[in-house]
């Protein structure tokens with residue numbers, strides 16, 4: 244088998260675009276099954292990324308990737324649950340993950356650290372990883388994507404190319420493949436923007452809530468306060484794009500709204516800002532197609548939902564875990580590719596929609612907590628196996644029951660006498 248100047252084979256089983264949580268999880272799990280996988284990642288890790296508050300669904304995906312002990316040893320802040328100043332009456336309420344799931348905690352992380360650990364794990368399991376490699380375009384043959392072209396920073400070769408049986412787009416909101424082969428549907432009720440920064444010398448919530456994420460609603464938006472170090476917090480404000488446009492400077496808005504908070508202000512009473520402001524347009528969206536001939540989408544490249552429930556990294560890693568099983572089977576049984584990827588897309592979309600629809604209802608701050616719990620039950624537990632409160636916790640943990648996304652059964656698609664063949 245020939246290799247390119249980086250020691251990577253010219254033909255692979257799978258090429259993954261992007262080495263974030265989705266790409267690293269998918270590539271690591273496929274490499275562990277002895278698949279020849281390449282991650283092409285535009286940046287050199289560690290690189291900054293937002294998305295610092297994790298939920299138990301992520302822990303589930305990390306068990307599969309063999310990361311549980313390493314995450315524990317890394318000393319990330321353990322997140323036991325959430326404290327909310329949310330809904331009618333502005334009365335604080337909260338929950339612990341252990342009340343509704345087998346998990347005592349998830350983590351708050353600096354994403355630069357977490358994402359490097361996951362990319363290293365993919366490498367360790369046998370995935371080829373090429374950093375500072377930016378995917379530029381796709382190679383097509385007879386209507387099928389059969390490879391990608393990419394540049395490498397500092398390389399004298401203007402454009403490299405690699406052939407593969409499947410290309411998986413895990414490029415996050417860049418949506419490299421989705422931009423060409425899918426159409427984005429924006430969710431009109433969740434056209435928001437976020438502005439955030441970091442503070443040192445912060446106070447903590449009291450007692451058992453010490454490591455909770457604090458979510459505090461205001462009349463025109465909400466704040467997050469996430470403890471990511473002993474006294475350091477990530478603090479962000481989310482509001483509608485229309486509201487931001489009508490109010491001028493987002494930084495001025497952040498400062499003015501911070502003064503209107505009760506608990507966030509209290510945590511920051513002796514704090515000093517420890518960095519500049521960052522902003523993101525966090526409009527929620529779903530691609531109209533999650534797969535096509537020779538390709539599939541995963542993580543933010545497929546769909547993104549507002550950060551109100553901190554679900555992004557969990558959706559990305561759970562979907563990557565499910566997709567790894569499907570891709571592994573499809574490589575041996577290419578004849579079931581379309582049906583198998585359709586099953587992946589349907590399951591992923593249902594799981595995603597459950598969370599998205601719930602977040603849409605949760606945004607209505609005129610209701611009380613019992614209303615939100617009931618909404619969670621109607622969506623995620625229509626058979627009422629659990630109490631509404633427990634279902635809310637399961638949903639907010641990324642582990643709700645109605646449409647689970649860990650493993651998708653496709654063995655029934657394989658005909659007993661079908662030939663076994665790998666394309667690459």
Ligand SMILES: Cc1cc2nc3c(=O)[nH]c(=O)nc-3n(C[C@H](O)[C@H](O)[C@H](O)COP(=O)(O)OP(=O)(O)OC[C@H]3O[C@@H](n4cnc5c(N)ncnc54)[C@H](O)[C@@H]3O)c2cc1C
Nearest residue numbers: 261263264265285294296378414415417542543550555556
């Ligand atoms: C304001 C805000 C707050 C958030 N808060 C949370 C939170 O608290 N908890 C949570 O779980 N989630 C949160 N999220 C969501 C979270 O950031 C994402 O859901 C998560 O990072 C998705 O992971 P991913 O692997 O799909 O994509 P990413 O993490 O974005 O990784 C994609 C990778 O692809 C690479 N790439 C892009 N283009 C190319 C290319 N052409 N070639 C090669 N590589 C490429 C990028 O460099 C990147 O490393 C938040 C999002 C926003 C906007």
